[in-house]
Amino acid sequence: xxxxxxxxxxxxxxxxxxxxxxxxxxxxxxxxxxxxxxxxxxxxxxxxxxxxxxxxxxxxxxxxxxxxxxxxxxxxxxxxxxxxxxxxxxxxxxxxxxxxxxxxxxxxxxxxxxxxxxxxxxxxxxxxxxxxxxxxxxxxxxxxxxxxxxxxxxxxxxxxxxxxxxxxxxxxxxxxxxxxxxxxxxxxxxxxxxxxxxxxxxxxxxxxxxxxxxxxxxxxxxxxxxxxxxxxxxxxxxxxxxxxxxxxxxxxxxxxxxxxxxx
Amino acid sequence: xxxxxxxxxxxxxxxxxxxxxxxxxxxxxxxxxxxxxxxxxxxxxxxxxxxxxxxxxxxxxxxxxxxxxxxxxxxxxxxxxxxxxxxxxxxxxxxxxxxxxxxxxxxxxxxxxxxxxxxxxxxxxxxxxxxxxxxxxxxxxxxxxxxxxxxxxxxxxxxxxxxxxxxxxxxxxxxxxxxxxxxxxxxxxxxxxxxxxxxxxxxxxxxxxxxxxxxxxxxxxxxxxxxxxxxxxxxxxxxxxxxxxxxxxxxxxxxxxxxxxxxxxxxxxxx
Numbered sequence: 001x002x003x004x005x006x007x008x009x010x011x012x013x014x015x016x017x018x019x020x021x022x023x024x025x026x027x028x029x030x031x032x033x034x035x036x037x038x039x040x041x042x043x044x045x046x047x048x049x050x051x052x053x054x055x056x057x058x059x060x061x062x063x064x065x066x067x068x069x070x071x072x073x074x075x076x077x078x079x080x081x082x083x084x085x086x087x088x089x090x091x092x093x094x095x096x097x098x099x100x101x102x103x104x105x106x107x108x109x110x111x112x113x114x115x116x117x118x119x120x121x122x123x124x125x126x127x128x129x130x131x132x133x134x135x136x137x138x139x140x141x142x143x144x145x146x147x148x149x150x151x152x153x154x155x156x157x158x159x160x161x162x163x164x165x166x167x168x169x170x171x172x173x174x175x176x177x178x179x180x181x182x183x184x185x186x187x188x189x190x191x192x193x194x195x196x197x198x199x200x201x202x203x204x205x206x207x208x209x210x211x212x213x214x215x216x217x218x219x220x221x222x223x224x225x226x227x228x229x230x231x232x233x234x235x236x237x238x239x240x241x242x243x244x245x246x247x248x249x250x251x252x253x254x255x256x257x258x259x260x261x262x263x
Numbered sequence: 264x265x266x267x268x269x270x271x272x273x274x275x276x277x278x279x280x281x282x283x284x285x286x287x288x289x290x291x292x293x294x295x296x297x298x299x300x301x302x303x304x305x306x307x308x309x310x311x312x313x314x315x316x317x318x319x320x321x322x323x324x325x326x327x328x329x330x331x332x333x334x335x336x337x338x339x340x341x342x343x344x345x346x347x348x349x350x351x352x353x354x355x356x357x358x359x360x361x362x363x364x365x366x367x368x369x370x371x372x373x374x375x376x377x378x379x380x381x382x383x384x385x386x387x388x389x390x391x392x393x394x395x396x397x398x399x400x401x402x403x404x405x406x407x408x409x410x411x412x413x414x415x416x417x418x419x420x421x422x423x424x425x426x427x428x429x430x431x432x433x434x435x436x437x438x439x440x441x442x443x444x445x446x447x448x449x450x451x452x453x454x455x456x457x458x459x460x461x462x463x464x465x466x467x468x469x470x471x472x473x474x475x476x477x478x479x480x481x482x483x484x485x486x487x488x489x490x491x492x493x494x495x496x497x498x499x500x501x502x503x504x505x506x507x508x509x510x511x512x513x514x515x516x517x518x519x520x521x522x523x524x525x526x527x528x529x530x531x532x533x534x
Binding site: 153155156158159160161162163164165166169173174177178180254255256259 | 317318319343346347349351353355356357366367369370371398399400401414418
């Protein structure tokens, strides 16, 4: 079958949405026809019902808000520290030498394995959740910032020197701006890791009784599978929105990165 | 400003103690207010030479000095007398056109209003009025080239070094930029050194064309181009231009053949 350009365009726009609709409809029909118990697999309609109920009684809003606050707190700490350390490492050979063995040793370590130690030291309160997420997000951010600085275009640096820039001006006006795309890439990775670690920490640190991770683990323990799915849907939407927001900020702050062949 | 290049050599250390001599004992006296082209096959060290003349790379041996014959007879070491126009342009992609052009003045600490006024005037003179707030990535190749020219000209340095600046442009844009450069040269009478591998370009633009040998780069012959200024592209169809072209072409052909033989020999050695 041959499609016109217009037909193809319409198909491109509608097909992704149609597959989602078809998947949900198939799911609903499967649960309905086979009579699957809601504890194993609730119907999408039941999940939506629970989701609306959780929104109405405020529990979803509260837990989502708490989780978001923890994410932003952990991310902010990691972003500030990671970008600063990365830039210093990129600009000072001695700083890079000193930091290198630490990063080499700690980067491959799964950060989740630090949870028992952090609970011993910090308890299961807010500090523990922010520290674990900040520590995890720090590494991708620091490494991206460092490599961004190291890989700054030598041609731009030579040109700046030729135009009379001194060492400090070269660093502030050329090297750091040139590293911004790489720094942003690190911040994206860091945000992803922060979301994972905050939710994981909320699941493990039992006494903190709040947050999406707590909601998930608690609903799972009491077999409220509808609530588990409702929380997963909210987490997925939250993650997507956070990433979209980051991309939007990138374009506002560094519009040149969207243009290829900028120089 | 005259440029005195004396016995400049550049040797790149290679693997296992071998080395590549890019440039050997190059000496030339570049005269004030003259447009000199360095013409040679690729790999002849012409780019290396202009980078050394601009103080961007170091020579292995030899010296580059400058002297202003109107002021003094004593040559002094190269300082901030020249500005480079790069083949890769090296515009700062995050700075808009105005801030790219004003970069050098900003580094000197000139107040914003003053440097913007100068940059605006210069942009208007190269036909970029109205594009001040565009980013380099939003411009065409020819427009970017003009930004790069304006960014160099704003420095008001007596020497302009140009390292194959039009190499990446399409044929039509290249012609327009060559005429633009001829106009700028007639207006400013800067000392210009221009690297190219295009014979036509070298003769059209230059007062002198230094034909270089294949690696290691030395002077093969200097062709004096006694064609009147102001010049334009119509010159290309004159008999005088044709004769100069033929002469340069024969010199270059010899060197290109030699360069090809060298490359073949190097490949054989590598195998």
